[in-house]
Amino acid sequence: MSITVSNLTKLYGEQRAVDDLSFTARPGEVLGFLGPNGAGKTTTMKILTCYLSQSSGTAEVCGYNVETDSLEVRKRVGYLPEHNPLYPDMYVREYLAFAAATHRISRPRERIAELIELTGLGREANKQISALSKGYRQRVGLAQALLHDPQVLILDEPTSGLDPNQLAEIRRLIQELGKEKTVVFSTHIMQEVQAICDRVIIIDRGKVVADDPIDRLQRRLSGSRSLLVQFDRQVEADKLLRIKGVDQVVPTKELHSYRLLLSAGSDPRPEVFHFAVDNNLVLLGLNVEALSVEEVFRALTAAG
Structure with missing residues (x-):
């Protein structure tokens, strides 16, 4: 199993943002993480990517504990947060080179060229990030998440702000990536899950209310x-x-x-x-x- 979450809880004072959450995500599947705003999706993803610590319970990514082996987890995870934290003063290639250096990627120029092609950034590659549309900024964030070829890809609202053409392209890309990686894809839009995901978990107020393969969920609903x-x-x-x-x-x-x-x-x-x-x-x-x-x-x- 690439991700195993057991009885995960996150408290903010007396508020339970994540409440005794348990699930697994396997290689070769796109797992939809569905729920309304405030359901606990982003908090769970931040715990899995070692940005937050849990209050109780355990989470493992590729067999490594997010608390005790956080550096090993970070090496194996690519993360696109909900609010894409780019450096607007940098140019696209410059930013990706900076990100490649932090991962100590060998042959960074070749890898950056590959990711620019994969994410459709070719025409924008020499632009300053501040000049890009929101859709292209999302592509830059996705390219950054993929630079080190992670085993697990965690995407928080990755299609936000995309136009219909960009949306179709990013959907296809995520589906292709899901064939060989574990992809956790967060959204509150049911249609997105139906278009992209193999399996869906619906959470509400930090708790799982449904966990089914997408075809079974569709039959059920x-x-x-x-x-x-x-x-x-x-x-x-x-x-x-x-x-x-x-x-x-x-x-x-x-x-x-x-x-x-x-x-x-x-x-x-x-x-x-x-x-x-x-x-x-x-x-x-x-x-x-x-x-x-x-x-x-x-x-x-x-x-x-």
Whole structure:
């Protein structure tokens, strides 16, 4: 396994930015790291790249512990942060030469030329970084992350600011890189994950709420339905989860109202009715909803 995360937690005071997170990422796959803003994606990536230390739990990259073997981890990881930290006064080739020197890359000119070609920077290679569009700055950041030919590539919102043509090119590049490297690709856009990733992890408030290969997730979400139920008083979500055919329970903003995500082909409306009777509840509403992929994502990451 190239990345193994076990019970990872990061606290900021009493706030849990990452909450007992566990997952693996393997060579030869692009792992989509999906979640709303503030879900803990960037914090997790900063821990994996040794920019932050965790409060508890462990994380290993290529068999090296991010706390005790941070230099070994850094040698094997290429990182494109969400806010691409370039030197705007430098020229593209100059900046890549500087980055190559920090990695002590042999034959840096050849490697830089190779990365300029790979990332489509040819026409911009002699420009000052401050003169580049956001899309081309993203390409410079990606070239920098790839310079030392890392085994693991961690990309935080790498397609942000790209126009449709640039987006298609960067998608193809990431897919090609994923054939031989472990790629962790962070985004909050479901369409990006469907276009690029082999497997997806959805996190919300620091916790994993879904972990599936992309094709299985698509089958799971395609044509998904939910029941929107409302009772006369509060009900514990764990009790609703015991109803056959209910996969997940998400409280809504309506008083004593819950969205029940359903297993494929299930219709637990009779069971919900009997649940209400058995628990002396008044059933105020029971409505079937058909969910799109985006609606399921919102349901999985609902604030409650």
